[in-house]
Amino acid sequence: LSYGDLIRRAIARDEFSVNYQPLFNLETNRYSGAEVLMRWQLPDGRWAKPDRFISAAESEGMIVPLTRHLLMLISRDVRHWHVPPGFHLGINVAAEHLQHPDFVQDIRGFSAQLAAKKLNITLELTERSLISDGDDVVKKLHQLRAEGIHIAIDDFGTGHCALSYLQTFPLDYLKVDRGFVNAIECAGDEAPILDAIINLSQKLRLKIVAEGVETPIQLDYLKKRGVIHIQGYLFAHPMTSSALMAWLRSKN
Numbered sequence: 001l002s003y004g005d006l007i008r009r010a011i012a013r014d015e016f017s018v019n020y021q022p023l024f025n026l027e028t029n030r031y032s033g034a035e036v037l038m039r040w041q042l043p044d045g046r047w048a049k050p051d052r053f054i055s056a057a058e059s060e061g062m063i064v065p066l067t068r069h070l071l072m073l074i075s076r077d078v079r080h081w082h083v084p085p086g087f088h089l090g091i092n093v094a095a096e097h098l099q100h101p102d103f104v105q106d107i108r109g110f111s112a113q114l115a116a117k118k119l120n121i122t123l124e125l126t127e128r129s130l131i132s133d134g135d136d137v138v139k140k141l142h143q144l145r146a147e148g149i150h151i152a153i154d155d156f157g158t159g160h161c162a163l164s165y166l167q168t169f170p171l172d173y174l175k176v177d178r179g180f181v182n183a184i185e186c187a188g189d190e191a192p193i194l195d196a197i198i199n200l201s202q203k204l205r206l207k208i209v210a211e212g213v214e215t216p217i218q219l220d221y222l223k224k225r226g227v228i229h230i231q232g233y234l235f236a237h238p239m240t241s242s243a244l245m246a247w248l249r250s251k252n
């Protein structure tokens, strides 16, 4: 069996599940959303590595069916959620899905299923996915934004991309890659690239999310520079849907 066949069989056997990593908002001092992260538990109980099976799904033409399956799994979870209106849900979208003719319809259908919860759905795109078919993608993103979907650039700063795309595409958030946050190791450290990204986001009126925040020193650095949205192990690890609900009940 090819990796693609294994993924197809695993979808049929319901072996995929979803984890949610809470995002903390320093303005409200509350958890204000979560990023969706896909998980695959093999029949022998081991967990497949997400970066491995996701890149395999991409190269074997399975990322679109897998992401559609993921959207179904999320809907199944969210039905049991009690969250305030505007709670953020970040979903990673692969380049190939963005280019797919049914992309807008897939997201629209998903959003319609969850409409009652009034979530703030944010699609996390990589810089790489914006390179090809630019005009077509711009059109799709405008359509979705007109329907209340938000757009984030994931792993910002790692994409070998000309920055001009920041003015071409309709965007809401930059998620600064955790590598730039990791540059802050000790009190007194400077992180010039992180500072530049924060300044850039302010000039462009984009909101910024800091990823991979692991230490109080990093948190303090970000706080001092006005970063509001924080994601990282310092606050919360990825967790199951029911653990997320328990987390929000006890922390918010």
Ligand code: G
Binding pocket: 036, 037, 038, 050, 051, 054, 070, 092, 093, 094, 238
């Ligand atoms: O938990 P972490 O190891 O989950 O994720 C590893 C990588 O896999 C990250 O780059 C993350 O963005 C990606 N990833 C996790 N879940 C998904 C998903 O549902 N879709 C896509 N396209 N990527 C995902």
Ligand code: G
Binding pocket: 021, 037, 092, 154, 155, 178, 211, 212, 213, 214, 231, 232, 233, 234, 238
């Ligand atoms: O590429 P993307 O940003 O979507 O990937 C998210 C990945 O980052 C997931 O694998 C998630 O488990 C991981 N992650 C989340 N918070 C932290 C953190 O504080 N430190 C590290 N090293 N990884 C993190």
Ligand code: G
Binding pocket: 215, 216, 219, 234, 235, 236, 251
């Ligand atoms: O202590 P409490 O249950 O309120 O903390 C909730 C979560 O928020 C914890 O995971 C904690 O790490 C995180 N948290 C909230 N505010 C801060 C802060 O200012 N500094 C640090 N280090 N963690 C914080």
Ligand code: MN
Binding pocket: 035, 092, 124, 154
């Ligand atoms: Mn992401």
Ligand code: NA
Binding pocket: 154, 155, 156, 175, 177, 178, 211
């Ligand atoms: Na990222």
